[in-house]
Amino acid sequence: MKELKDLNFLDDVRYTKDHEWAKKSGELVIIGINDYAQDQLGEIVFVELPGIGDSFSKGDEFGSVESVKAVSEIYIPVSGEIVEINQGLEDAPELVNQSCYTDGWLIKVKPGNASEFDSLMDKAAYLNMLKG
Amino acid sequence: MIQQPGTSGLIFNEPMLWEKSRMGRCAMSLPKRDVERKPLEADLTGDEPNLPELSELDVVRHYTRLSQWNFGVDSGMYPLGSCTMKYNPKTNEVQAARQGFAGAHPLSGDEFSQGALKLMYNLEQSLAKITGFQAVTLQPAAGAHGEFCGMLMIHAYHAKKGRQRSKIIIPDTAHGTNPASASLCGYESVNIKSGPDGILEPETVSAVMDEDTAGIMVTNPNTLGLFESNIKEIAEIVHSKGGLVYGDGANMNAIMGIVKPGEIGIDVLHLNLHKTFSTPHGGGGPGSGPVAVGKTLEPFLPVPRVIKAFDTYKFITDSPDTIGRIHTFYGHFGIMVRAYAYILSMGAEGLADASKLAVLNANYVKASLKGILNLPYDKPCMHECVFNDKFQKEYHITTMDMAKRLLDYGFHPPTVYFPLVVDGAFMVEPTETESKENIDQFIQAVKSIALEAKNDPEKLKKAPHLAKLTRLDEVMAARKPCLKG
Numbered sequence: 001m002k003e004l005k006d007l008n009f010l011d012d013v014r015y016t017k018d019h020e021w022a023k024k025s026g027e028l029v030i031i032g033i034n035d036y037a038q039d040q041l042g043e044i045v046f047v048e049l050p051g052i053g054d055s056f057s058k059g060d061e062f063g064s065v066e067s068v069k070a071v072s073e074i075y076i077p078v079s080g081e082i083v084e085i086n087q088g089l090e091d092a093p094e095l096v097n098q099s100c101y102t103d104g105w106l107i108k109v110k111p112g113n114a115s116e117f118d119s120l121m122d123k124a125a126y127l128n129m130l131k132g
Numbered sequence: 133m134i135q136q137p138g139t140s141g142l143i144f145n146e147p148m149l150w151e152k153s154r155m156g157r158c159a160m161s162l163p164k165r166d167v168e169r170k171p172l173e174a175d176l177t178g179d180e181p182n183l184p185e186l187s188e189l190d191v192v193r194h195y196t197r198l199s200q201w202n203f204g205v206d207s208g209m210y211p212l213g214s215c216t217m218k219y220n221p222k223t224n225e226v227q228a229a230r231q232g233f234a235g236a237h238p239l240s241g242d243e244f245s246q247g248a249l250k251l252m253y254n255l256e257q258s259l260a261k262i263t264g265f266q267a268v269t270l271q272p273a274a275g276a277h278g279e280f281c282g283m284l285m286i287h288a289y290h291a292k293k294g295r296q297r298s299k300i301i302i303p304d305t306a307h308g309t310n311p312a313s314a315s316l317c318g319y320e321s322v323n324i325k326s327g328p329d330g331i332l333e334p335e336t337v338s339a340v341m342d343e344d345t346a347g348i349m350v351t352n353p354n355t356l357g358l359f360e361s362n363i364k365e366i367a368e369i370v371h372s373k374g375g376l377v378y379g380d381g382a383n384m385n386a387i388m389g390i391v392k393p394g395e396i397g398i399d400v401l402h403l404n405l406h407k408t409f410s411t412p413h414g415g416g417g418p419g420s421g422p423v424a425v426g427k428t429l430e431p432f433l434p435v436p437r438v439i440k441a442f443d444t445y446k447f448i449t450d451s452p453d454t455i456g457r458i459h460t461f462y463g464h465f466g467i468m469v470r471a472y473a474y475i476l477s478m479g480a481e482g483l484a485d486a487s488k489l490a491v492l493n494a495n496y497v498k499a500s501l502k503g504i505l506n507l508p509y510d511k512p513c514m515h516e517c518v519f520n521d522k523f524q525k526e527y528h529i530t531t532m533d534m535a536k537r538l539l540d541y542g543f544h545p546p547t548v549y550f551p552l553v554v555d556g557a558f559m560v561e562p563t564e565t566e567s568k569e570n571i572d573q574f575i576q577a578v579k580s581i582a583l584e585a586k587n588d589p590e591k592l593k594k595a596p597h598l599a600k601l602t603r604l605d606e607v608m609a610a611r612k613p614c615l616k617g
Contacts, residue, residue: 001525043606043607045607045610045611046610046611066610068606068607068610069549070549070552093611094611
């Protein structure tokens with residue numbers, strides 16, 4: 001596993017305490033797991049995602065990520081309806097390891113409550129939390 | 133320097149039987165036909181099954197070679213935490229192979245099965261006595277099946293009371309199968325955290341226990357190998373709100389003959405005969421997970437139940453509140469014979485001594501490796517102790533690397549990455565059946581590996597080196613599994 005300084009945290013996404021990231025894209029919010037999460041999990045071998053049209057409330061478990069070490073639940077950073085899932089992960093779950101903020105995104109959500117996004121941590125706040 | 137059991141030697145490759153097959157090769161001769169040849173009816177004929185054709189030597193060599201690739205408790209120490217891989221005494225096998233037991237048929241009826249019924253009755257009585265409970269069912273096929281059976285009884289209890297509940301409390305130090313057993317009964321798991329010293333705190337339980345909660349599932353000793361010392365107070369909290377306490381007895385090997393779970397507030401408990409009572413485990417044979425209950429849950433036990441009346445034994449099925457049958461016939465009878473042989477061989481004192489030695493051995497390992505491996509919860513343990521790879525992180529060596537390297541030294545690796553509450557867990561359960569010399573060898577092996585982590589980390593990353601197959605590509609196996617030859 002890498003040192004904190006060797007991990008990549010983007011400035012233009014928001015973070016959760018469970019190490020997901022969220023980014024606005026027009027009307028939608030794109031969600032994935034961040035570099036710290038993928039590094040902790042190690043080689044990811046399977047990603048379980050929800051169905052399109054499913055609705056979740058902020059903090060609900062919406063899927064899971066399985067690595068050779070463990071299965072981890074993933075929690076939705078904002079309430080809303082799933083409008084798209086990353087189909088590519090079915091055959092290539094390693095995309096989450098290789099590029100967690102781009103090709104390794106997990107879901108796109110139509111948010112139900114715009115203010116929830118604004119309450120997510122920015123990079124500085126998230127890094128402070130990680131350093132404890 | 134202690135000599136380690138692991139060494140290199142000649143290992144044979146062996147293809148699959150189908151690859152060795154040659155048309156017409158055969159290991160037996162059938163007796164000469166002494167009846168007229170007649171054609172089979174059409175619906176009895178078809179393509180012949182694809183079976184390999186082999187000589188007797190082909191078959192013997194095949195299985196001898198496969199057995200030489202194997203690692204079992206008969207070949208070396210197997211300190212797999214949470215699994216209690218103790219030695220399985222050979223007398224168990226002798227008793228189970230007795231013709232009266234081995235040849236017993238489940239359909240032969242009570243009157244022709246008195247010996248088998250008596251053994252089942254006596255085993256139930258012994259297990260009830262050991263655990264401090266009222267009654268026992270031997271039906272469940274393994275631990276998780278026992279959990280499910282116990283949870284079905286709790287579910288039936290609440291149904292009978294007229295108001296079903298929706299939740300069940302499960303601490304983070306419980307066995308992973310507990311939430312699954314509860315969900316199968318329709319309960320939602322409420323997960324709670326253990327305290328800073330790895331023990332469940334009563335306040336945590338009272339904060340979530342309410343009258344919509346069916347009860348709590350506690351593994352005691354818990355998965356950190358620690359005794360839940362607040363269990364009585366926790367049971368009172370749960371009982372005061374009308375809930376019941378499920379005890380996961382998979383770790384009973386630490387407290388057998390010392391603590392009676394039935395007397396410390398637990399309402400229902402499963403045992404693993406294939407752990408605590410020395411019956412074969414893993415690939416060695418079917419499991420058995422008897423469930424013991426107190427008076428509250430006795431009416432809900434599965435049927436059929438064995439009873440004794442005027443020195444004869446019989447099965448009864450007329451039990452109005454029973455959860456019904458949970459296994460074909462009466463469970464894994466051959467395993468029951470082995471467990472009963474163990475209990476009789478050991479006697480009450482012997483069982484208590486086994487637990488004391490299991491705890492002593494684990495504490496010896498813990499004390500000897502303290503400072504070599506990190507000990508997240510540094511307090512006296514029960515039958516197993518949990519380390520992790522924190523000290524080795526600076527050399528980029530993980531628990532997995534050390535576990536793989538142990539193979540080269542001739543030991544089965546311990547349980548790794550469980551329990552989940554410990555990051556990079558390395559969980560050692562030596563059991564009572566290993567001698568001090570064996571345990572010293574193991575300790576020395578771990579110490580040598582810790583030194584290698586510092587001085588020669590590349591060697592660990594590529595381990596094992598002496599095994600027939602070296603480091604396997606687990607990622608590829610999980611991502612692109614090859615499910616046939």
